[in-house]
Amino acid sequence: MSQAIxxxxxxxxxVVLGSSGALGQAFVQLLAADPRCASVMGFCRSSAPALFLEDEPSIIHCAQEVASGGAVHLVIDATGALVIDGRGPEKRLxxxxxxxxxxxxxxxAIGPALLMKHFVPLMVRDQRCxxxxxSARVGSIEDNHKGGWYSYRASKAALNMLIQSTAIEVHRKRPLAVFAALQPGTVQSRLTQAFADQASAMAPLDSAARLLQVLxxxxxxxxxxxxxxxGRAIPW
Ligand SMILES: NC(=O)c1ccc[n+]([C@@H]2O[C@H](COP(=O)([O-])OP(=O)(O)OC[C@H]3O[C@@H](n4cnc5c(N)ncnc54)[C@H](OP(=O)(O)O)[C@@H]3O)[C@@H](O)[C@H]2O)c1
Structure with missing residues (x-):
């Protein structure tokens, strides 16, 4: 499978952040196969340098590594978690x-905000970036019809707000910059293993190829x- 940008x-x-995840790996694979892409750098908890969402110095270190190679056109944050420290989504209040x-x-939310803080300044200035x-559809406040999943939903809603504020601020000085909160569909991954039928879930490469097309x-x-x-818009 390939997807040329x-x-x-x-x-x-x-740059792909969270390059060890199902979707992160798929993005790296597709971008590496794109003949128009000169380089794709991936960072995750097991890369060198390593990227930890809870540790801003690690994020700065990864950003410095990217900056040493020049400006970037595309940054994909494919990090995120549903089960954290062994605790899964809440069913009830x-x-x-x-x-x-x-x-x-x-x-x-906070980790991705720090990713924007340190990676947005590395994006090209006078061209499209x-x-x-x-994100996740369950982060939509308007589209929440089932309730539950309090912390995951709330953290994705917070992420969406952080992306929107960044988009508005950055646009003032860099009108060609594009920001997106993405819903990848239900995709086979560690994150969905205990919550979705893997046989009917989308393959990560399929989802990532479609998302690149959308971007x-x-x-x-x-x-x-x-x-x-x-490419369908989701209500915030
Ligand atoms: N799969 C789906 O159906 C689906 C649906 C809606 C939204 N999403 C969103 O898509 C994104 C990617 O999900 P996925 O399905 O590819 O999940 P995944 O395979 O579990 O990948 C998650 C990625 O996030 C990284 N990560 C998690 N906690 C981290 C931390 N504290 N510091 C640094 N990195 C951390 C993981 O690193 P390690 O490898 O080190 O753990 C991994 O690279 C998530 O934001 C998820 O909410 C997925």
Whole structure:
């Protein structure tokens, strides 16, 4: 499977954060196979340097590694977690646990905010550039019809707000920058193993290829896009 990105110039540079995950690996594989992509750098907890969402110096170290090679056109944040420290999503209000809420915010919202803080400045200035973060449809407040999953939902909703604020601020000085919160569909991965039928879930390469196609076509509007793997807008 391949997915060529056409909206960036030849020899564009890409970075994938969370490159050890199912979707992260798929993005790295697809970008490495794209003849227009000059380099794709991947960072995760087991890379050198390593990237830990709870540790800003580790994020700075990875950003410095990227900066030494020049500006980048595409940054994909494919990090995120549903089960954290052995605690899965809450079914009921009485299951809410303060520590789980804090940890979900730390991993799914604060960590990605720090990724934007340190990687957005590395993106090309006068050309199209894209920062995309893997969010989730369940982070939509309007689309929440089932309730539950308090900390995961709330942390993805917070992530969406952080992306939107970044998009609005960055647009003032860099009108060609595009920001996206992505819903990848239900994809086979460690994250979904205990929660979704893996046989009917999408293959990570399939989802990542569709998401790259979507990213390739998103316009710079001054606001972030919240979209799924078919390019359909999701209400915030
Ligand atoms: N799969 C789906 O159906 C689905 C649906 C909706 C949204 N999403 C979102 O898509 C993203 C990727 O999910 P996936 O399915 O590819 O999951 P995955 O295979 O579990 O990958 C998650 C990635 O996040 C990294 N990560 C988790 N906690 C971290 C931390 N504290 N510090 C640094 N890295 C950390 C993991 O690193 P390690 O390898 O070191 O653990 C891994 O690289 C997530 O944000 C998820 O919420 C997925």
């Amino acid at each position: 056409t909206a960036f110039p030849h020899n564009f540079r890409a 009485e299951d809410i646990n303060a520590e789980s809420l804090v940890r979900a915010m730390q991993v799914n 894209v920062f995309a973060s893997l 390739d076509s998103l316009p710079s509007t001054g606001r972030a896009h919240f979209v799924d793997y078919e």
